[in-house]
Amino acid sequence: MGLSDIASGVKVTSKQHDRSIAAVDATDTPLSNRLAPFADDLPCTVEAAVTLVESYVDGSSVGKSARTAGLAPVTGAKTLHLLGEPIAPxxxxxxxxxxxxxxxxxxxxxxxxxxxxxxxxxxxxxxxxxxDPLPGVRETLEPVFTPDSAKRSTITKRDVLAETMSNADDLR
CATH class of the missing domain: 1.10.10 (Arc Repressor Mutant, subunit A)
Incomplete structure (x- = not known):
């Protein structure tokens, strides 16, 4: 098999697909209600923080998420940091x-x-x-930042990769 055979069917495109994080918020309480106790410590309104988090979790950059929420990018980054998201400029x-x-x-x-x-x-x-991030806020937002966290706690990496693993009997 030559290089041309390997490369057949390979296409070059100039357009990328938006790959965002699939997040499922399994809680019944709206995000605005969960953020309300932290309102006094945030550098923006709770409504802006909700929009910021939702946009960020959907895969937008910190700057774009902040602009979507009507905030300056630095204020968006500060808010995400206070909400427990690791921000390292x-x-x-x-x-x-x-x-x-x-x-x-x-x-x-x-x-x-x-x-x-x-x-x-x-x-x-x-x-x-x-x-420091606000005490207790990360636990409040864990269902938002961690996709399908309830399912992940019961499924191990070994379960997910079971089909790819062999056991000692396969080596004979």
Missing amino acids: LSPMGRRVVREWIDAQCTRAEALELSNASEVEFALAVFVETH
Whole structure:
């Protein structure tokens, strides 16, 4: 079999398909009601946070989700961080430099240069390093961020891959 035989049927396209996360919220309580207890600690309204989360879970970027919710992208990123979604605007090395600046081990100018971050990225990284996610919010939103979490807890990776695995008798 030659390379041309292998490549036959391969097509090049210039259009990509949107691949989003399939999420199922198995709870009966609306997302706005679950976020209401955290309203005072969010940098936006509960309605904007609901729109942000729904758009983000549907596969949109943080920036696009924020714009859909009528928020600035940085506010959207801050909100997602506070809701327990891992947001990392900088590399691990950049985050270490930000922590050193927070601990007064270097100047802001040095930290900006060493982290190789823009002003906005640096400000968001400082927010992430100085604000923990809201206590209890991730558990409240787990059904939204984790697709079909109830099913996944009973099905193991071994169950899913059972057809592909062989046992010792197959080796004889």
